Amino acid sequence: xxxxxxxxxxxxxxxxxxxxxxxxxxxxxxxxxxxxxxxxxxxxxxxxxxxxxxxxxxxxxxxxxxxxxxxxxxxxxxxxxxxxxxxxxxxxxxxxxxxxxxxxxxxxxxxxxxxxxxxxxxxxxxxxxxxxxxxxxxxxxxxxxxxxxxxxxxxxxxxxxxxxxxxxxxxxxxxxxxxxxxxxxxxxxxxxxxxxxxxxxxxxxxxxxxxxxxxxxxxxxxxxxxxxxxxxxxxxxxxxxx
Amino acid sequence: xxxxxxxxxxxxxxxxxxxxxxxxxxxxxxxxxxxxxxxxxxxxxxxxxxxxxxxxxxxxxxxxxxxxxxxxxxxxxxxxxxxxxxxxxxxxxxxxxxxxxxxxxxxxxxxxxxxxxxxxxxxxxxxxxxxxxxxxxxxxxxxxxxxxxxxxxxxxxxxxxxxxxxxxxxxxxxxxxxxxxxxxxxxxxxxxxxxxxxxxxxxxxxxxxxxxxx
Numbered sequence: 329x330x331x332x333x334x335x336x337x338x339x340x341x342x343x344x345x346x347x348x349x350x351x352x353x354x355x356x357x358x359x360x361x362x363x364x365x366x367x368x369x370x371x372x373x374x375x376x377x378x379x380x381x382x383x384x385x386x387x388x389x390x391x392x393x394x395x396x397x398x399x400x401x402x403x404x405x406x407x408x409x410x411x412x413x414x415x416x417x418x419x420x421x422x423x424x425x426x427x428x429x430x431x432x433x434x435x436x437x438x439x440x441x442x443x444x445x446x447x448x449x450x451x452x453x454x455x456x457x458x459x460x461x462x463x464x465x466x467x468x469x470x471x472x473x474x475x476x477x478x479x480x481x482x483x484x485x486x487x488x489x490x491x492x493x494x495x496x497x498x499x500x501x502x503x504x505x506x507x508x509x510x511x512x513x514x515x516x517x518x519x520x521x522x523x524x525x526x527x528x529x530x531x532x533x534x535x536x537x538x539x540x541x542x543x544x545x546x547x548x549x550x551x552x553x554x555x556x557x558x559x560x561x562x563x564x565x566x567x568x569x570x
Numbered sequence: 571x572x573x574x575x576x577x578x579x580x581x582x583x584x585x586x587x588x589x590x591x592x593x594x595x596x597x598x599x600x601x602x603x604x605x606x607x608x609x610x611x612x613x614x615x616x617x618x619x620x621x622x623x624x625x626x627x628x629x630x631x632x633x634x635x636x637x638x639x640x641x642x643x644x645x646x647x648x649x650x651x652x653x654x655x656x657x658x659x660x661x662x663x664x665x666x667x668x669x670x671x672x673x674x675x676x677x678x679x680x681x682x683x684x685x686x687x688x689x690x691x692x693x694x695x696x697x698x699x700x701x702x703x704x705x706x707x708x709x710x711x712x713x714x715x716x717x718x719x720x721x722x723x724x725x726x727x728x729x730x731x732x733x734x735x736x737x738x739x740x741x742x743x744x745x746x747x748x749x750x751x752x753x754x755x756x757x758x759x760x761x762x763x764x765x766x767x768x769x770x771x772x773x774x775x776x777x778x779x780x781x782x783x784x
Contacts, residue, residue, distance in 0.1 A: 461783070539686070564687060565688065567687050
């Protein structure tokens with residue numbers, strides 16, 4: 329863990345300690361999860377040179393090719409809690425995704441849950457088709473007029489790429505988790521889930537590049553439990569000396 | 571439902587072909603008598619197909635298929651994987667070489683279920699190797715550089731072809747017998763498709779593929 333991450337963790341813990349966290353309703357449980365992303369163990373930034381010292385080949389613009397991953401504020405980390413069978417028995421509230429033809433997605437994929445109803449709202453100026461060929465979530469909503477919307481109920485866990493045109497990049501991406509208790513955070517952030525049924529849970533995470541992280545916790549009734557998850561490459565099987 | 575029907579039709583055709591044209595020869599990409607499979611991929615739109623691969627799979631899981639012995643080389647230079655799309659075969663090795671001219675470390679990792687690995691940090695002039703033992707797409711990243719990504723497509727057989735921009739493809743040196751022609755798109759815009767085909771010695775089997783949304 330880098331010194332910057334450690335400082336962030338310390339400050340987060342300090343702030344968390346200073347704030348009063350609401351207690352769960354009687355008979356229920358809550359959890360606060362600290363989220364961290366960590367760079368490859370053994371990585372020393374000075375060896376790899378400055379981000380902008382090397383111009384790259386121009387495809388991405390000067391210096392961009394060599395931009396480093398900023399683990400201290402890495403975003404798009406999706407975290408969820410699983411506890412079969414209650415995780416998906418009652419679907420989460422409907423989620424609305426704004427989409428427009430030929431407007432590629434930007435930013436992190438939001439998290440949704442299996443069995444959740446997604447509303448795709450066309451915010452573009454023209455009618456457009458919206459469809460997906462992602463494994464387990466194949467659908468074709470047909471044409472949606474400007475300002476109109478259609479819905480789809482998520483069937484399977486995993487990344488769902490929403491397309492409008494077979495020659496363009498996805499207009500939206502969402503990540504479906506097998507749980508209604510799902511949230512998106514960034515490195516150094518805290519995610520909390522309130523008023524869960526007490527019991528044993530798996531905390532899992534997903535990131536578009538990095539390996540996910542899993543830990544198991546037991547949530548006692550009437551208490552706020554704390555946990556930490558660390559996202560990074562260090563858990564992968566290693567080939568090579570370091 | 572349509573996918574289910576396609577699977578049933580594919581199974582019936584495969585059973586028929588296997589019954590009357592049994593696969594008796596062990597497949598090898600070398601100098602055995604062979605045929606050629608070629609065709610054109612079409613789709614409803616003007617889709618750039620340069621990052622699409624056509625490959626063969628054997629319907630007989632016991633069929634022995636030798637992987638090429640030479641490793642595939644992937645360079646890391648300018649904070650890019652080159653080539654960014656690599657086609658290899660189950661059992662084949664890929665050598666990753668840090669080709670930077672300046673003192674820049676790289677890392678290669680994949681979190682894909684087909685092959686999870688972390689090659690560690692390596693300096694210019696150093697290389698690391700990975701042997702791929704399962705078919706599928708393996709997405710590559712560098713843990714240091716945020717824009718560095720690539721993919722190794724691991725084919726179940728050495729019979730592969732990139733799809734040209736005009737949609738054409740050619741599979742050379744295909745041993746005689748029954749095969750399944752399959753598609754793989756780096757950025758999937760259509761469901762992948764599978765079509766059975768019979769390869770015959772010194773003949774060209776034409777197999778056109780039409781990509782559809784559903």
